[in-house]
Amino acid sequence: MGGALLVLVLSGCGNEAGPTPKQGGEPGPDALPTKLDALTADQCYASPRTQLPKGCEKYVTEVANVPGAARKRADDRDPQLSAEADGLEKAVGEFRGAGCTTVPSPGGTCSQALVDIAGALSGLKKQVDARPTSG
Numbered sequence: 001m002g003g004a005l006l007v008l009v010l011s012g013c014g015n016e017a018g019p020t021p022k023q024g025g026e027p028g029p030d031a032l033p034t035k036l037d038a039l040t041a042d043q044c045y046a047s048p049r050t051q052l053p054k055g056c057e058k059y060v061t062e063v064a065n066v067p068g069a070a071r072k073r074a075d076d077r078d079p080q081l082s083a084e085a086d087g088l089e090k091a092v093g094e095f096r097g098a099g100c101t102t103v104p105s106p107g108g109t110c111s112q113a114l115v116d117i118a119g120a121l122s123g124l125k126k127q128v129d130a131r132p133t134s135g
Contacts, residue, residue, distance in 0.1 A: 031069070032066070032069045032070060032073055032128055033128055033129065035062075035065075035066065035069070036066070036121070036124070036125045036128060036129075039059070039062060039063055039066070039121060040121065040122070040125060042059050044056035044059040044060070044114060044117075044118075045059070045117075045118045045121060046118075048111060048114030048115045048117070048118045049106060049111050049114070049115060050106055051106060051111075051114060052103075052104060052105060052106060053095070053100040053101070053103040053104075053105075053106065053110035053111065053113075053114065054100070054101055054102055054103055054104055056100075056114055057101040060092060060095050060096070060100075060101075060114075060117065063088065063092055063117055063121060064089075064092045066085070066088060066121070066124065067085035067086070067088050067089040067092075067124075068085075070082070070084065070085040070088075070124055070127075070128065071085050073128065073131075078127070078131070080127055081124070081127045081128070081131075084120065084123045084124040084127050085124060087120040087123065087124075088117070088120035088121060088123075088124050090120075091113060091116040091117040091119075091120045092117060094109075094113045094116060095110065095113035095114065095116075095117060098110055098113060100113055100114075
């Protein structure tokens, strides 16, 4: 009896909590150009040397979703795009590996990692912009 009551109580909560937040996730290959436009408008991209690394955590998280979508778009026919995706993934890994999400001031390894991310993102965006969307 207690288990059934618990199920009824819990099932009533799901609809009253409001809208479910959308997960950022990996953009689909055709959403990639839009995502890249948004990321390259971010201050962490535009002026990586002057940003607080910990303030760019959300940006880096969003950027980290791009290589997978770029590889899907490349679909084994575009090795250059895949290479750009690899470079971007490496730069994101360096930012995270250095613990930059907690660094409160610009400079050093973390700012260089943001510069590397911006450069890799720029290269990837050029490859994507040079090709029409698939479909």
